[in-house]
Amino acid sequence: MTRWGILATGHIAARFAEDLRLVPGAELLAVGSRTRESAELFAARHGVPRAYASWAELAADPDVDVVYVATPHSAHHEATMACLAGGKAVLVEKPITLDLAGSRELVETARQRGLFLMEAMWMRTNPAIRRVVELIGQGAIGAVTSVRADFGVAGPFPPEHRMRARALGGGALLDLGVYPVSLAHLLLGVPQHLRAWAKISPEGVDENTGMVLGYDSGAVATLSCGMIGATPLVAAITGTGGRIELAEPFFRPGSITVHRADAAPEVVDVALEGGGYQYEAIEVQRCLAEGLLESPLVPHATTLEVMGLLDDVRALIGVDYA
Missing domain, CATH: 3.30.360.10 (Dihydrodipicolinate Reductase; domain 2)
Known part of the structure; x- marks a missing residue:
């Protein structure tokens, strides 16, 4: 059994929670949010046993195997770093961060800690x-x-x-x-x-x-x-x-x-069953079962190359998030 935590409580988090029901061997154990009210409301709606009022609490739960990060883009880096610091495998929504530098830091941190990390580019697992x-x-x-x-x-x-x-x-x-x-x-x-x-x-x-x-x-x-x-x-x-x-x-x-x-x-x-998010969860669980630190369907190199392209496009069109 793979025990999942979800970090964030918005629309995408809810869709992922519903599709996770279609994944053999998956258990949605915990949800974490910046507020207890939001976490508890999400937990009640989706039948999640544990609700945490901070990202750090979710990351510290010893029974959670992997965390799905579903925050807005701007919080992906901070949230994923918190989960990696807690020793968790992480599936983080796309785009993995706002820029290539932040993406590289997440990949390097995961590799240094020997933890699985995958960008949730669910299209590639479809x-x-x-x-x-x-x-x-x-x-x-x-x-x-x-x-x-x-x-x-x-x-x-x-x-x-x-x-x-x-x-x-x-x-x-x-x-x-x-x-x-x-x-x-x-x-x-x-x-x-x-x-x-x-x-x-x-x-x-x-x-x-x-x-x-x-x-x-x-x-x-x-x-x-x-x-x-x-x-x-x-x-x-x-x-x-x-x-x-x-x-x-x-x-x-x-x-x-x-x-x-x-x-x-x-x-x-x-x-295709459900909303399609279950396929990325299935891939994560397969990789964890095989002891892999990255998915061959969404490898780190691909994540970094695509983020580099997005950086290049932003430079050409004049969009800066600094």
């Missing part, structure tokens, strides 16, 4: 995405030449909302853009060329962002994210011998369509 990677590896569409993906939400968000709060790491890029960037990285790796533009809000965060990633192989990724208009949330991967289309939302598609030259489109349905 069975549909894993099937896409498998198909491409088998040569289903030849060499990848293009990736297109978008993630835009309608809004509008009020000035006090976390999406517009610079102090909380607000903006479209870190919250939404991390998905298309991660997809491009998954399929093509680190680009050799990068261009980006964004509309910046009065608060100093990006509202609508476009990115073009270029590769010396000739491949290109055209990506966008925004919080001022709902986009289709689809993705297309083109290769020298066909293309793969990911249904909405592309990071958790219920089906993928494979187009090959001189062949009828092939629709691959992928049966």
Whole structure:
């Protein structure tokens, strides 16, 4: 049995708690928040036996094996460091921190302490995405030449909302853009060329962002994210011998369509349970059972490379969280 703790009590924490019920061998033992009232309310709603009024108390619970950190981006570093100091394995929401320097510190600390650490880029553990990677590896569409993906939400968000709060790491890029960037990285790796533009809000965060990633192989990724208009949330991967289309939302598609030259489109349905968060929990438990300190599906190197790309995009569009 793997005993879980959840640090934070917001919407994502609640969704993770519900999906954890679908994970064999998982027990949600404890929740921690900055206030006792919030922790106890979450515990009552989700049937959690232990509620703590501080992050440190949760990290100190000797019966908790792994903690899922679901705070806003700006608190990921502090919360994860507290859990690592308490000797806990950690699954921390994406993006793992606000910048590459903070991400490196978490990775180095986890390695020094011999503790498991994984960024919760749940897309990479999703069975549909894993099937896409498998198909491409088998040569289903030849060499990848293009990736297109978008993630835009309608809004509008009020000035006090976390999406517009610079102090909380607000903006479209870190919250939404991390998905298309991660997809491009998954399929093509680190680009050799990068261009980006964004509309910046009065608060100093990006509202609508476009990115073009270029590769010396000739491949290109055209990506966008925004919080001022709902986009289709689809993705297309083109290769020298066909293309793969990911249904909405592309990071958790219920089906993928494979187009090959001189062949009828092939629709691959992928049966997904729950909200999809259980797959990252399953991967964490598998890694812990095997004594791994990082996941081969979401390795530390990938987390750091994607965060480096996000840093580079922010530098180009003029968003600074310092």
